[in-house]
Amino acid sequence: MIIRTIDKVVGRVGDLSFHLSLLVTVFLVVAIIWEVVNRFLFGTSSVWVSEVSGYLVASILFLAAGRVYREGGHVSMSIFIDMLTGAPKFALLALIDVLVLGLALVVGYATYDMALLSYQLNWRSSTTLAMPLFIPQMFMPIGAAVLALEAIRLLVRNICGVCRTMQGAQA
Template structure:
């Protein structure tokens, strides 16, 4: 079982890394498009109609795609005011409970966002702008990013279960 979990973690690291690279690349697009907009507007008095919209899509997509990497690196927001005062065993139990809640939330979010992407694709929905971006393209970052986040919560749950079992085997008191 441990080797299966180790394989899962290794594969998840690779997947998370690829998705994080995509998020990083997406963050460069706004830099160049806004730079182009400034030069085009300032030097040639020819503003673009697409730069702001494209930048918005890319930043939002990068945010969703980067969530799994943030959790994997321990960079998500967390409040340790309570957990810093708990014993190790109680802290592990709390982490297990929170992991289960997060698993349920991310599973529902992933499913509903995938439905939204499918609906946008099926109905050929496009943005009501001059760019006319097919909406399923930026929306696709939601189920992908939340799906990776879901898998990271599975990992967190598994690692916490292992740590809890080690804590219990050690016979330490609460």
């Protein structure tokens, strides 16, 4: 019961992060259209669009990573997984989940440390916009945390799959 509740909560957090990345994508498209219209119709350029669009792309990638991993939408070499069935397949998937979890924790720690340092030292971009760098950087540890939660969620599911197939083989 408690595992199902945690599973639902983590799924909703992953979905929320993904939907936030969709909103950021819409904003990115609108900003680029704005820039194109400004350049061609008015012969002027916005100071913020080129800088902010780079930050938005990074935000989209990190915020969507958890859900993309959950749905298997990432690039993978599934030839070995497709060759396996039962407990060995679940065990290999669990190993992959452990590796993804490790990567997410390392990336999360490093990007959190970077964003915190940027905040503490009040670092700003060197462009005219002079945006505080911690603002776009904070989406990276958030996305890494969501990816870690999704990896844990899938790890538990795959371990349960190993247990179920082992029990089925003994019966």
